[in-house]
Amino acid sequence: MTFPALDTALPLGADAHEHADLLRRAHEASLAGRRPPASLRPVVEDSWRRMRGLDIDPDAGPPPRVARLDELQRHRDASPLAEVLPLIRGSLLSVADQADHIMLVTDATGQVLWRDGSRRMRTIGDRVGLVEGSYWNEGSTGTNAIGTALVVGRPVQIYSAEHYVRNLHALTCACAPVHDPRDENLLGAINVTGPVSTIHPATLALVSAVAQLAEAHLQSIHHTHLERLRSVAAPLLAGLTRPALIVDQSGWVAAAVHMEPMRRVLLPTNCEAGTMWLPALGECALEPLPGGWLLRPCPEESAKASCVTLDVSKRGAHTVTVSGPSGEWVHNLTPRHSELLLLLAVHRQGRSGAQLSQDVFGSQNHVVTVRAELSRMRRNLGGVIESRPYRFCDGVEVRVQGPSSPADLMPHSLAPGVRVLRDHTEGEDLFDCP
Numbered sequence: 001m002t003f004p005a006l007d008t009a010l011p012l013g014a015d016a017h018e019h020a021d022l023l024r025r026a027h028e029a030s031l032a033g034r035r036p037p038a039s040l041r042p043v044v045e046d047s048w049r050r051m052r053g054l055d056i057d058p059d060a061g062p063p064p065r066v067a068r069l070d071e072l073q074r075h076r077d078a079s080p081l082a083e084v085l086p087l088i089r090g091s092l093l094s095v096a097d098q099a100d101h102i103m104l105v106t107d108a109t110g111q112v113l114w115r116d117g118s119r120r121m122r123t124i125g126d127r128v129g130l131v132e133g134s135y136w137n138e139g140s141t142g143t144n145a146i147g148t149a150l151v152v153g154r155p156v157q158i159y160s161a162e163h164y165v166r167n168l169h170a171l172t173c174a175c176a177p178v179h180d181p182r183d184e185n186l187l188g189a190i191n192v193t194g195p196v197s198t199i200h201p202a203t204l205a206l207v208s209a210v211a212q213l214a215e216a217h218l219q220s221i222h223h224t225h226l227e228r229l230r231s232v233a234a235p236l237l238a239g240l241t242r243p244a245l246i247v248d249q250s251g252w253v254a255a256a257v258h259m260e261p262m263r264r265v266l267l268p269t270n271c272e273a274g275t276m277w278l279p280a281l282g283e284c285a286l287e288p289l290p291g292g293w294l295l296r297p298c299p300e301e302s303a304k305a306s307c308v309t310l311d312v313s314k315r316g317a318h319t320v321t322v323s324g325p326s327g328e329w330v331h332n333l334t335p336r337h338s339e340l341l342l343l344l345a346v347h348r349q350g351r352s353g354a355q356l357s358q359d360v361f362g363s364q365n366h367v368v369t370v371r372a373e374l375s376r377m378r379r380n381l382g383g384v385i386e387s388r389p390y391r392f393c394d395g396v397e398v399r400v401q402g403p404s405s406p407a408d409l410m411p412h413s414l415a416p417g418v419r420v421l422r423d424h425t426e427g428e429d430l431f432d433c434p
Contacts, residue, residue: 099200128168178211189211225291
């Protein structure tokens with residue numbers, strides 16, 4: 001298991017009260033256009049730049065929108081984090097109570113789904129709108145640990161006056177995003193919030209470790225489900241003489257016979273029994289199973305995809321749509337796959353493995369990793385990407401839907417090739433590539 005680097009707010013050995021006062025003076029100076037007495041951390045400086053672009057008022061930030069109770073319950077029921085909520089509570093709730101903090105679990109939009117912790121901090125949370133059902137993304141409440149962690153995709157601590165809106169300066173928050181271990185898509189975040197006076201250097205490390213534990217538990221649940229599906233389908237597979245796959249409702253492969261195993265098959269959102277064209281397999285017969293599907297590729301050669309649309313306009317929710325003769329399929333992308341597809345869309349003439357390694361990692365020493373990721377994408381997208389060099393196939397129309405501002409292009413990405421695109425003053429022109 002790989003643990004992410006932690007961006008802590010309190011410098012080693014610093015006095016918490018003195019550092020909070022320094023940050024307040026830096027906040028005042030920055031908003032007044034003066035030179036601040038201390039430099040902000042890059043993650044905070046970048047977030048404040050986004051806040052100015054969103055016209056967030058630091059003196060009267062907008063109250064967070066709060067969902068109706070029935071809407072909140074629907075979001076709770078739909079959240080994969082509901083399955084690991086007992087684990088999260090068991091790991092953090094006693095610590096939150098003892099430290100006079102509150103623990104929060106959000107979805108990928110920043111909506112607070114669950115809140116627990118000390119009574120005093122729940123009362124303070126009520127005053128600032130930190131309640132169940134409220135939205136704490138950056139666009140709703142300014143720079144805060146939840147919203148900023150969801151934007152950059154890594155653990156973040158926001159301390160005192162690092163919050164852009166002044167009425168949050170009495171708080172310190174540590175937050176770690178939780179990703180789907182199957183495809184790295186963002187599921188939500190775990191947050192611990194408390195008074196500035198009770199900040200502890202280990203809080204962010206603890207929250208990050210619990211997020212990692214939650215991801216590992218979700219992975220275990222996934223493996224258990226696939227194993228159960230594999231057992232149910234075993235008698236059926238034993239009698240087949242032609243290629244076939246057993247997949248769950250989301251297309252994750254549990255078993256394969258008479259063909260090379262795959263990790264996942266892209267399925268339409270509303271999958272039905274019958275015959276349909278799938279990007280990775282062509283024409284297939286689909287038969288329902290308890291908890292999944294039996295897929296049998298048809299022997300006849302089928303038409304290939306004609307259009308690929310890459311949507312990177314929304315933060316943390318990138319998708320690729322593959323259109324073929326029988327319809328279209330939308331696939332959620334991991335951050336790494338988003339980067340690679342964007343670079344291939346911009347460089348239509350193609351990129352070598354070494355060039356993509358340089359584009360993504362800033363070094364040509366990661367060619368093996370790049371090749372592995374592209375191999376996985378090529379299997380999923382049904383032959384729309386060619387190799388030597390890596391590029392979109394001739395005859396496939398490629399469209400990119402980017403954000404309105406180049407600065408908002410994949411703000412979480414540290415890839416040099418993406419940073420060049422993000423810094424481009426004419427961002428929209430980058431996507432008009434032959």
